Amino acid sequence: MILIGSLGMGFRYRNxxxxxxxxxxxxxxxxxxxxxEVRYGRDTLAECxxxxxxxxxxxxxxxxxLVAERxxxxxxxxxxxxxxxxxxxxLKSMPLKPEDREEFxxxxxxxxxxxxxxQLRLLEQSREQLETKAGELAAGNNxxxxxxxxxxxxxxxxxxxxxx
Amino acid sequence: xxxxxxxLFPAQRRRFWTEIAGRQKDIREIRLRVNRPIMINCTGKExxxxxxxxxxxxxxxxxxxGGGELEELLEHICHYSLYAYEEELRQGFLTVAxxxxxxxxxxxxxxxxxxxxTIRNIRFLNIRVAHEVKGAADRLLPSxxxxxxxxxxxxxxxxxxxxTTLLRDLVRQVSNGNxxxxxxxxxxxxxxxxxxxxYGGEPQNDVGIRTDVLDxxxxxxxxxxxxxxxxxxxxxxxxxxxxxxxxALRSAAACGCRILAxxxxxxxxxxxxxxxxxxxxxxxxxxxxxxxxxxxGCIREVLRGGxxxxxxxxxxYDPDWKFGNGIPVSK
Numbered sequence: 001m002i003l004i005g006s007l008g009m010g011f012r013y014r015n016x017x018x019x020x021x022x023x024x025x026x027x028x029x030x031x032x033x034x035x036x037e038v039r040y041g042r043d044t045l046a047e048c049x050x051x052x053x054x055x056x057x058x059x060x061x062x063x064x065x066l067v068a069e070r071x072x073x074x075x076x077x078x079x080x081x082x083x084x085x086x087x088x089x090x091l092k093s094m095p096l097k098p099e100d101r102e103e104f105x106x107x108x109x110x111x112x113x114x115x116x117x118x119q120l121r122l123l124e125q126s127r128e129q130l131e132t133k134a135g136e137l138a139a140g141n142n143x144x145x146x147x148x149x150x151x152x153x154x155x156x157x158x159x160x161x162x163x164x
Numbered sequence: 165x166x167x168x169x170x171x172l173f174p175a176q177r178r179r180f181w182t183e184i185a186g187r188q189k190d191i192r193e194i195r196l197r198v199n200r201p202i203m204i205n206c207t208g209k210e211x212x213x214x215x216x217x218x219x220x221x222x223x224x225x226x227x228x229x230g231g232g233e234l235e236e237l238l239e240h241i242c243h244y245s246l247y248a249y250e251e252e253l254r255q256g257f258l259t260v261a262x263x264x265x266x267x268x269x270x271x272x273x274x275x276x277x278x279x280x281x282t283i284r285n286i287r288f289l290n291i292r293v294a295h296e297v298k299g300a301a302d303r304l305l306p307s308x309x310x311x312x313x314x315x316x317x318x319x320x321x322x323x324x325x326x327x328t329t330l331l332r333d334l335v336r337q338v339s340n341g342n343x344x345x346x347x348x349x350x351x352x353x354x355x356x357x358x359x360x361x362x363y364g365g366e367p368q369n370d371v372g373i374r375t376d377v378l379d380x381x382x383x384x385x386x387x388x389x390x391x392x393x394x395x396x397x398x399x400x401x402x403x404x405x406x407x408x409x410x411x412a413l414r415s416a417a418a419c420g421c422r423i424l425a426x427x428x429x430x431x432x433x434x435x436x437x438x439x440x441x442x443x444x445x446x447x448x449x450x451x452x453x454x455x456x457x458x459x460x461g462c463i464r465e466v467l468r469g470g471x472x473x474x475x476x477x478x479x480x481y482d483p484d485w486k487f488g489n490g491i492p493v494s495k
Contacts, residue, residue: 046243071243074261076175079244115282116247 002149003156010152014145019095027104031127035121046071082107103129174240180217187319194291201226209338254280263294263368294361298370300333307466309344316423327426328358335400339372350375351396353386357433358402384412399426433474
């Protein structure tokens, strides 16, 4: 039981490492889609959210659709508060760190850019940061995953030996 | 439509604007200038707004608007995506839901070619409230039809006399059909979104059931595009101003399209100066002159083929007026 439990812990950490990389890549994909909508459609950020929700799955799809819907209702709330309100709970359910989420939200800081190239640059900056982070994590991920499982296994054996 | 003025403002300012927005029917313009009193133009009369959001005629009680508040308002109007309205800002106005137009002024940023690249430090906003007057063209209809055939018509007037309002209703009635003619397919080349007041491509004003609108596209190109793609029976444009546009209209007429157009001016003399004496007169069968002498929106005269004398006038929009009494057309 102890061995299975500790092995489970090891696998959990392994999944967390891999999951964070996958989640970062998903955020990158979202930013790429937003860039495309801004660059070629000249759509507002709310319209972009509506358009990209069609191409997404699961909780993200409904969260982005909700952003578009709430902006359409025009209750007077600003985009940033609506976006955070709808998207942050979904991001919190992913194996992301707070700094990853803030990096993703950074593009909203200057939605007042009157110039589309400036707005695009902001999106690109956030995307590049997330890409770099995902790249760094992916580089040592195999070793980390193996280590997590091995440590779990050895930790379990150690506890068994101590209890023996 | 009812709250479309209130919806222009962010949530934290809506309480202040509720009273003013409630007068949407009568409001013509809301003028916002940084560190200057908020001014409202209501059916030709001007008043200020006090700190409670109520109208006042006392300038000492008038509330001013700060730079931050104006920027916040602009961001809200642009859905927090100013970049998406780059082209509109370059032209100096935005069209918003409800068909209202927001004029902007500040510091122009010029490109190397000498064109306006964008406007920054926007410090002046003019919210022009859209007003549709259904029935505005009732009185004119008998004059622009000849035995069921629509005639090429040019409406000339100085600014603020209701020429766009008249054209919009004319388009609607021509498109839907009216007692003088069947419904016709109308193509509207709406460069400044003034006729249809399109927002997100969707007309906010009723321009009729057989009307196709090409919004935000230069008129010359829009007319050719509409001709090729939508095969309209009638082409409508607002503010005919360049010789190229006149040529495009001529091409459209040569393709068998009927023309409805407006132009700025006090009379045919102004257009003679702009386009050359009589160069446009061969194109139009009816020239409608408007003025403000009897209040905004009055038809001064209707000329046949552009040659004639002053005859027949009447209020453009007259709720008591009945079909059958057209304005006499001058010879």
